[in-house]
Amino acid sequence: MDMNQYLEVFIEESKEHLQTCSEQLLVLEKNPEDLSIVNEIFRSAHTLKGMSATMGYEDLANLTHKMENVLDGIRNNQIQLTPEIIDVVFMAVDDLEAMIYSIAEGGDGKRDVSDAVRKLQLIEKGESPVGPGEKESAASAETAEKISGFDQFELTVLQQSKDQGFNSFQITVELREDCLLKAARVFMIFEVLEQVGEVIKSNPPVDELEEEHFDQRFEVTIVTKESKDVIEKRIMKVSEVDFVQALPLDLQNVKEAASLEEEKNSRAVLEQEKQPDKAVSQKAASKPAIKQSNKTIRVNIERLDILMNLFEELVIDRGRLDQISKEINNQELNETVERMSRVTGDLQTIVLNMRMVPVETVFNRFPKMIRQLARDLHKKVNLEIAGAETELDRTVIDEIGDPLVHLLRNAIDHGIETPEIRKANGKDEEGQIKLKAYHSGNHVFIEIEDNGAGINKDKVLNKAISNGIITKEGALSLTDKQIFELIFASGFSTADKISDVSGRGVGLDVVKNTIESLGGSVTIDSKEGHGSKFLIQLPLTLSIISVMLVEIQKEKYAIPLSSIIETAIIKKDEIMNAHDQQVIDFRGKVLPLLFLKDVFEVPEENETDSEFLSVVIVRKGDKLAGLVVDSFIGQLEIVLKSLGNYLNSAFAISGATILGDGQVALIVDCNALIH
The missing domain is CATH 2.40.50.180 (CheA-289, Domain 4)
Structure with missing residues (x-):
């Protein structure tokens, strides 16, 4: 049997099942005791496994089978659900999505999923997916990343210490999970470190460690004459220490590694932002359908494009007929043209509605993205979505993904504060981001609102003046709204340092240019200390x-x-x-x-x-x-x-x-x- 005829249906339905898995995993993370959610994820995984095996994609079927085993163990109370297990299942879903996109682009769906399979098998056996060996490798991987957190003074101290013959170590310490007096253990560890050398930096900072604002793990950078083994043995003598690793800090090598890592991460971020748009485009390409109350048929988007082109020609001819009828002024011809205008008007409404796609095809990918970004930035964020059923023309949908990604990333990085700062300011530790879409007239409006720090007008003005965007004299006459709009200038950024998320001055200018190229507009409203709101206005259709x-x-x-x-x-x-x-x-x-x-x-x-x-x-x-x-x-x-x-x-x-x-x-x- 030729399976190619079913390929398009397989890809589309696989995406829908994976989307269900992602959405339900996010719900499960907030309600870990609700086994009905696990059943929902299990059903989608089970269906996907059967479809993949039928189509001959064994790698897909095998990975889904491993994931299915873990889900089955959870729903039968044989496996205790933990945040680490949810992370591993998310990893498996990400791998499955990548394999499906590979197939959709004409590939074979092959991918190295050995890491996800190994972790799923460990969970299935009742073991932790994060073993001691992984703790060591994780610590090694983090060391290169942490170097970028040093300021110039700390780097100078490290360099001078190296010139004087001292060794620099990045020490990772992890306390036991049942440790009761974490601050006391930290104090004892610092006493040991000060006996063998000088502490340069700790992560989290010392005041947070004293207040026990950390999980079980923390890092300390020291300069010393002692060896790695001596340091590790002395720290391990402190009771309730579960894991210690001291890694030599070679400044030159680590700086180069950090630079390469930053470049790699920047490319990965760009690819990550572009890839989902491809997914949206493909989903929109096969999902637009003629919807009725109880039935839905799938229509290839190419057919809709052909239909739209033919209708556009009909609109042109309708205009020509209308003009001829006015010139001839024949009553029968006028009546016929008038009736034809009404019919083509109704036909225009139907054709345009067939091309309309709910914005949920774009919105659906944001909860998972925000969950990961919030974890990376050590922030607590809740995303609230409203109006996902609002429909837009497919051509607009294809273009709107990137601007929304930039605005949401900006809201988390610049808007939402860390839990400690929010608590100190009398706010709830968890920041709120509202993403809302709604119709008004012939336009669709999309709002992105956060209850974060808002926009600091003075900081924006000073940066704009220093970048030569405006003059000091010109700044005096600007309204608040005009000051906010300065952040859309090319190359503008208020970030104090460059990170994977922001700081390069690329993003908001792209947002504005893309939205305006679609015939839309974007405005900002902000109140310092209370949050910001970005309002995007878009036309229903571009044709x-x-x-x-x-x-x-x-x-x-x-x-x-x-x-x-x-x-x-x-x-x-x-x-x-x-x-x-x-x-x-x-x-x-x-x-x-x-x-x-x-x-x-x-x-x-x-x-x-x-x-x-x-x-x-x-x-x-x-x-x-x-x-x-x-x-x-x-x-x-x-x-x-x-x-x-x-x-x-x-x-x-x-x-x-x-x-x-x-x-x-x-x-x-x-x-x-x-x-």
Whole structure:
């Protein structure tokens, strides 16, 4: 039997089962006693195992089988669920997802999953998945990472000590789980260390160790004349110490390793951010379906694209027929065209709805990402999602994933404080992030709100001035909202140091550019000490848009209605000059004028001596501008067509459309003009 005919269904259903596993694992982590959740995960894993074996993907089936055994042991109370076991099951799900994506991209689904299999087998035997050997390797791996935590003074001390013949060690100490007086044991260990050398740094800091704000493990960096073995033996003499490892700290090697690790992690983060979008694209590519009350059929996205292209041609012909009927003025023809317009209008609604995809296809991947990021940053974060059923056009869905990833990572890294700081400020230790989507008119709004530290206006202003984004004089006249928007500037970052999450000044400028390229906008509201809210506004669809048709000499241009505030007729003598720019007074605001015939270099054929000018007032965020045209033609629904690869660099032109009379009208990109 040829299994290829079932491949698409297998990939799609596998993704759905893995998504269920991820979602239910997050729920299980908060409710470890609820075995019904384990049953739900088990059912998805069991189905996935059977499908994989049927399709001939043995590696997939074997890993799922191991995971299934552990889940079966948990639901039958043979295995006690712990955070470490949940981590291992998450690891197995991540491996399974990677294998499915490999198959979806034409690969064989092969992957080295020996680590996940070994840990699952240890759990199945009733052993801990994190053995002593792994503690040592984990400590070794962390040593290179910890070097980046030293400040310049500490690095200088370490270097000078090395020059004077001292040894530098990074010491990892782990106390027994049943240790009652952790602070007392830490004090005794520090006494031992001070007898053999000098303590340079501890992680967590000493004050947190004294208050027992750590689990069982902590690290200490010392300089000493003693050897590794002597240090380890002396610390092990302190009672209730379970594990000690002293690793030599070779500054040069570790610095190089840290640099390579940072570069590798940065690449991994970028890949991680791009990969889920691929998953969203593929999921959207096969999942959009014609939904009825009780049935759903899967429709290949290519067929929907063909249907959309054919309908776009129909819209163009509808416009042409409408124009012909007005010229001929035949009653029967007018009635037929009117009826055809109503039918095509209904058809347009159906076609667009078929392309609509719930934003949950993007939102679903965030809980797991936030869980991992919060753990990496030692923060407690709860993500609350609302409005995941809100629908957007597939083309918008494909593009919105990356901006949302950046904003959520920014909220956790810059917004939410550590539990200690939140507690000191009288807040709940667990930070809250709300991700909400909803419809309003012809737009979809997505809100990302956190109850973290908010935006420090002074810090943003000082950084913007030092980066040359604004001048000190210009900073005095900025409103709070304008100050917040400075964080969208290219290369801007308030992070004190570069990390895997932030600090390179890349992210928020990409967010703004991507959203504006989709015809949307993003605004910020923040209150220092209470949190921030990012509001994204997006169009429902990008294919068919409403425009104002204008004329410049004999050429026609289309300006999207979503950018227009109003139209106006002004007198030429109302125009003033300010800073080499022609402006007008628009309701108390200075409004710059842009003459489109000059911007697009339209050949001037008919000179008019009229004392009046036609102006279209457009907006980009808080910025306004007046576009001067020769005349207004009227509003129209048009089909947006790309200009192709050869003309994609045309300034302030986002595409073109074919009008009813066969003429081509260029679509004006108001964002580029105002920018």
